[in-house]
Amino acid sequence: MSAVPAPHPRRAVELQTIGMTKIFGSLIALEDVSIHVRPGTLHALLGENGAGKSTLVKCIMGFYQPTRGEVLVDGKEAVIASPRDAHAHGIGMVYQHFTLVPSLTAAENLVISRAHPPAVIDWKKEIAGLEEFLSRMPFKVPLTVPVSGLSAGEKQKLEILKQLYLDQRLLILDEPTSVLTPGEADEVLGLLRGMTEAGDLTILMISHKFREVTAYADDVTVLRRGRMVGGGRVGELSVDDMSHMMIGDTKIRERAARKEFSGEPVVLELAGIFSDDDTGLPAVKGVNLKIHAGEIVGIAGVSGNGQSTLIEVLSGQREMSDGRLFIHGKPFEPTRQKMAEFKVFGLPEEPLKNAAVRRMSVAENIAFRSFDKPPIAGRFGFMSPKPMRQKARELIAQYRVKTPSPEEPIENLSGGNVQRAILARELSGEVEVLVVANPCFGLDFASVSEIRSQIMDQRNRGAAVLLVSEDLDEILELSDRVAVMSGGAIHYVVPIAEADRNSIGKAMAGH
Numbered sequence: 384m385s386a387v388p389a390p391h392p393r394r395a396v397e398l399q400t401i402g403m404t405k406i407f408g409s410l411i412a413l414e415d416v417s418i419h420v421r422p423g424t425l426h427a428l429l430g431e432n433g434a435g436k437s438t439l440v441k442c443i444m445g446f447y448q449p450t451r452g453e454v455l456v457d458g459k460e461a462v463i464a465s466p467r468d469a470h471a472h473g474i475g476m477v478y479q480h481f482t483l484v485p486s487l488t489a490a491e492n493l494v495i496s497r498a499h500p501p502a503v504i505d506w507k508k509e510i511a512g513l514e515e516f517l518s519r520m521p522f523k524v525p526l527t528v529p530v531s532g533l534s535a536g537e538k539q540k541l542e543i544l545k546q547l548y549l550d551q552r553l554l555i556l557d558e559p560t561s562v563l564t565p566g567e568a569d570e571v572l573g574l575l576r577g578m579t580e581a582g583d584l585t586i587l588m589i590s591h592k593f594r595e596v597t598a599y600a601d602d603v604t605v606l607r608r609g610r611m612v613g614g615g616r617v618g619e620l621s622v623d624d625m626s627h628m629m630i631g632d633t634k635i636r637e638r639a640a641r642k643e644f645s646g647e648p649v650v651l652e653l654a655g656i657f658s659d660d661d662t663g664l665p666a667v668k669g670v671n672l673k674i675h676a677g678e679i680v681g682i683a684g685v686s687g688n689g690q691s692t693l694i695e696v697l698s699g700q701r702e703m704s705d706g707r708l709f710i711h712g713k714p715f716e717p718t719r720q721k722m723a724e725f726k727v728f729g730l731p732e733e734p735l736k737n738a739a740v741r742r743m744s745v746a747e748n749i750a751f752r753s754f755d756k757p758p759i760a761g762r763f764g765f766m767s768p769k770p771m772r773q774k775a776r777e778l779i780a781q782y783r784v785k786t787p788s789p790e791e792p793i794e795n796l797s798g799g800n801v802q803r804a805i806l807a808r809e810l811s812g813e814v815e816v817l818v819v820a821n822p823c824f825g826l827d828f829a830s831v832s833e834i835r836s837q838i839m840d841q842r843n844r845g846a847a848v849l850l851v852s853e854d855l856d857e858i859l860e861l862s863d864r865v866a867v868m869s870g871g872a873i874h875y876v877v878p879i880a881e882a883d884r885n886s887i888g889k890a891m892a893g894h
Contacts, residue, residue: 475551799830
């Protein structure tokens with residue numbers, strides 16, 4: 384009598400945290416957080432910036448040792464003193480930023496990721512083993528191509544494959560789709576969801592995209608100010624339920640209504656803009672774009688397709704190799720004097736790095752546009768601190784900047800309040816042109832609402848707004864027209880009424 388075959392063993396890992404607490408001096412970063420990630424599920428971890436998500440996963444991975452609390456793996460207490468211990472329990476992490484070696488091939492990156500790779504590598508044998516491994520995986524990457532030659536989507540797939548190659552059966556994903564086109568994001572999450580449903584994998588995913596949570600997650604946990612405030616089965620929760628858990632009773636500014644314009648003149652024109660990156664290679668290639676008064680043109684694209692270089696050109700941080708800029712038909716150069724003359728203002732990405740002096744006060748940073756003009760500058764050009772502080776106090780109140788005082792170094796403010804302070808400076812006068820780059824990256828829900836409303840207010844007052852963002856939802860919410868940047872060029876421009884997420888996604892991928 385032949386033996387009955389054993390059922391396929393469940394390989395997915397069950398994870399629990401019990402009373403997880405982490406205290407740094409006087410700061411309680413995480414307090415009594417208990418979560419249960421069921422085996423073979425995709426579990427979303429939601430929370431605003433500073434809610435404790437990163438602290439929690441760092442405690443699970445062994446980067447931090449919890450002040451109190453424990454981790455259970457498959458129902459048993461796991462002592463995790465380092466990431467190596469986490470790996471031994473089958474827990475791996477895919478970070479928001481790539482950890483691959485760009486000059487090595489995908490195969491080389493996989494082999495060197497092992498704890499003890501051979502001193503002398505038999506590449507014929509290794510490639511055969513890797514091809515057999517890939518045959519069992521839901522997605523593929525070219526093994527012999529250097530990582531620098533892979534697309535962002537392929538790099539993200541390789542990061543995930545690396546963890547599966549190391550036999551990690553619970554993956555922690557930190558904003559895994561932030562570098563992917565919408566099509567790539569749906570492909571990757573769909574394939575991973577298939578692995579969880581097959582019982583081969585468990586996933587804990589940090590995300591801020593409700594669309595992905597509702598489409599792919601089984602369960603959700605919401606953190607706020609270091610504590611678990613809610614959660615449950617995704618199918619039983621609405622987006623409003625989840626967003627209210629995230630923000631609590633924080634007052635959200637009403638979204639600014641969109642004023643209708645018709646036949647407005649062109650204010651900002653980009654004519655054949657070319658510019659090189661830091662290595663001397665072309666990064667912006669013949670960009671042509673016209674933006675009318677009372678219009679937001681949103682440039683969508685995957686990170687690294689020339690958007691940052693274009694913003695640097697428009698803000699005067701990088702020279703053009705060819706092309707011209709015009710405002711109201713007149714030649715424009717992005718110098719401080721010309722920006723004041725043509726009323727051009729902006730909010731670059733990472734404003735603490737690109738639009739502020741960290742150790743100077745909030746008042747001094749707000750005064751950068753006006754320190755040499757009355758009433759701050761006197762008859763002989765000397766600065767007067769009293770009117771500078773008074774103006775700062777007015778703008779701090781108007782833009783709801785939370786700061787202990789105008790004299791506080793701006794580096795001590797939260798990300799959202801740095802954004803508000805820079806916006807207070809940039810929007811305090813009459814604005815003809817506004818250039819904004821990734822204005823809400825990493826900010827909390829309330830700050831996002833406030834800043835998007837401020838941008839819309841300027842558009843409604845008749846400003847021409849160029850918005851560059853890697854958040855497609857932000858582009859679709861704010862823009863009157865959408866342009867897609869791929870490979871340093873703009874190939875696709877469409878009015879928002881005709882915008883289609885799939886078509887935009889294909890254009891972002893270069894199709």
